[in-house]
Amino acid sequence: MKPFSSGSLLRVLLMLRTVEIMVGLLALVCIALSSGMVDGGRSIQPLETEDIQVEKKLKLLNNPFVKSIQSEDGDVIDCVDIYKQPAFDHPLLKNHTIKVSPSFVPTNGDTSASSIMNSSLPFSQVWHKSGSCPNGTIPIRRILRQHLLNASSLERYGKKPMNIITKCDFHILDYTFALGIQHYHSTAALIASGFSYTGAKADINVWNPPVEADDEYTTGQMTLTSGPFNNSDTIEVGWMVNPSVYGDRRTRLFIYWTNDSGKSSGCFDLLCPGFVQVNKDVLLGGAIEPTSSYYGQQYVIPLEVVKDFEQDVWWLITRNETDTLTIGYWPCDMFISMYHIAEMLMWGGDVYSPRMHTGRHTATAMGSGHFSSEHWSMASYIKQPRMRDYSMTYKYPYPSSPFTLEVDCYSAENYAEVLFTEPLFYYGGPGRNLYCP
Structure with a gap:
C-alpha cells in the first residue's frame, strides 16, 4: 500500500474540517427552524394561529365603550363615545366635525295613500327592552368570537363576498339600461333610471324568511x-x-x-370606517321584532337616503310612529361617482348564495318566501317608493320597471287594489321549488 504524501494528508484533514463545519451549520439551522425561521439575521416567528388572528380582529372591530347593554336576544350592545366611533379611523375623517342634523327639514310620511297602504306599523328593535345609551354615545353591536368563527372569511368579515359582476339589460319605456348583478345573486326589484337622483325613500315590508346555509343571505332593501x-x-x-x-x-x-363594487372598500353597518352615526337609539345590525306574518299584521321600516348639498353628505333617515329620526350620514368624500347624485334607484329583494347558478338552486327565500302574485299580507312589498331629483321634491319613480333575474324562483309585480290608484310593489319567492329546481 502506497503511503500518504504530506499533500494528500493535508487534503484529507481539510475535508474532515469542512464536514465538521457543515454539520455544525446544519445543527444551527435546525435550532433556528425549531424556534423561528432565519432571514437576514432576523428571526421570523411561525405563522399566527387562528386564535391570535381572531383576537386581533376583535380588538380592531370593537371600540372602548361607556356603557354595555345585554339584550335579551343575546346581543351585547356597547354605547361608544360618538367621537370614538369607527368612522373616525378613516383617513378622510381624521379632522371631521360631526353634523348633528340635516340643513333641511326632513319630510314626514305620505298620509294620502290608500287605506291598505296605511295599515302597516313601523318596526322596533329587541335591544330597546334592555336599556338605552346615554347622550353623547351611539349603540354598536359587539362582535364576539363566535361571529368571526362563523364567517366564511376572517379577512373579509363585514364585507360582501367577492364575485364577478354580470351585465344585465332591463327596459323602461323605449330605453334599455345596464344593470350590474353580482354573479351569485338573484334580484327582484323595482328599478328607476335615466335621471339625476338626489334622494330616495320607501317603507320596506319586514319579514323573517328562511336562509338555507350559513354562507347565504337574503334582504329587503333600497x-x-x-x-x-x-x-x-x-x-x-x-x-x-x-x-x-x-x-x-x-x-x-x-x-x-362601497365605492368600487365591493372589491376592497365598504362594509355592512359600522364594521369599517365610513358611515358617521349620530343617533343613540337606532342600532345598525340590531334585531327587528316583531316581523310580518302571513295573512297577519304587517310591519315596515321607513327609510330615506337623501343628499344634503350644503353639508356634502348623504343622510340616512327613518321614522317611528311619532318622530323623524336622523340615523347618520355618509360624507360625499367616501364616493367617486356618487359624490353629487345617484344614477339608478332600486327597491326590492336580493338573495346571495355561493351556489347560485352552479347547479341545484338555493332554498333561501326572498321577502315573505311567497311569490309577488299573492299580494297583500302574503307577499312582501315596498310601500310608497319615492325618488327625489334636482327639484328637491319627492315623486313616484316614473319611469320605473319591475325587474326579476329568475322568474321561476323569485318574482316582482306592481299591483294596485283599486284601478288608477298608486300600486304596491310586491316581490319575493321561495327559491328552490318545482319550477326552480
Whole structure:
C-alpha cells in the first residue's frame, strides 16, 4: 500500500474540517427552524394561529365603550363615545366635525295613500327592552368570537363576498339600461333610471324568511348607485338575514356601502370606517321584532337616503310612529361617482348564495318566501317608493320597471287594489321549488 504524501494528508484533514463545519451549520439551522425561521439575521416567528388572528380582529372591530347593554336576544350592545366611533379611523375623517342634523327639514310620511297602504306599523328593535345609551354615545353591536368563527372569511368579515359582476339589460319605456348583478345573486326589484337622483325613500315590508346555509343571505332593501356597473358607488339600506355576519337567522336592520363594487372598500353597518352615526337609539345590525306574518299584521321600516348639498353628505333617515329620526350620514368624500347624485334607484329583494347558478338552486327565500302574485299580507312589498331629483321634491319613480333575474324562483309585480290608484310593489319567492329546481 502506497503511503500518504504530506499533500494528500493535508487534503484529507481539510475535508474532515469542512464536514465538521457543515454539520455544525446544519445543527444551527435546525435550532433556528425549531424556534423561528432565519432571514437576514432576523428571526421570523411561525405563522399566527387562528386564535391570535381572531383576537386581533376583535380588538380592531370593537371600540372602548361607556356603557354595555345585554339584550335579551343575546346581543351585547356597547354605547361608544360618538367621537370614538369607527368612522373616525378613516383617513378622510381624521379632522371631521360631526353634523348633528340635516340643513333641511326632513319630510314626514305620505298620509294620502290608500287605506291598505296605511295599515302597516313601523318596526322596533329587541335591544330597546334592555336599556338605552346615554347622550353623547351611539349603540354598536359587539362582535364576539363566535361571529368571526362563523364567517366564511376572517379577512373579509363585514364585507360582501367577492364575485364577478354580470351585465344585465332591463327596459323602461323605449330605453334599455345596464344593470350590474353580482354573479351569485338573484334580484327582484323595482328599478328607476335615466335621471339625476338626489334622494330616495320607501317603507320596506319586514319579514323573517328562511336562509338555507350559513354562507347565504337574503334582504329587503333600497339601493342607490352610480358609476360603471363593475366599479360603482353604492348605498344599500333595509333589513337582512345574514348568518355569516350576525351569527344567527334573525331579521336585522342593515346598511351597506362601497365605492368600487365591493372589491376592497365598504362594509355592512359600522364594521369599517365610513358611515358617521349620530343617533343613540337606532342600532345598525340590531334585531327587528316583531316581523310580518302571513295573512297577519304587517310591519315596515321607513327609510330615506337623501343628499344634503350644503353639508356634502348623504343622510340616512327613518321614522317611528311619532318622530323623524336622523340615523347618520355618509360624507360625499367616501364616493367617486356618487359624490353629487345617484344614477339608478332600486327597491326590492336580493338573495346571495355561493351556489347560485352552479347547479341545484338555493332554498333561501326572498321577502315573505311567497311569490309577488299573492299580494297583500302574503307577499312582501315596498310601500310608497319615492325618488327625489334636482327639484328637491319627492315623486313616484316614473319611469320605473319591475325587474326579476329568475322568474321561476323569485318574482316582482306592481299591483294596485283599486284601478288608477298608486300600486304596491310586491316581490319575493321561495327559491328552490318545482319550477326552480
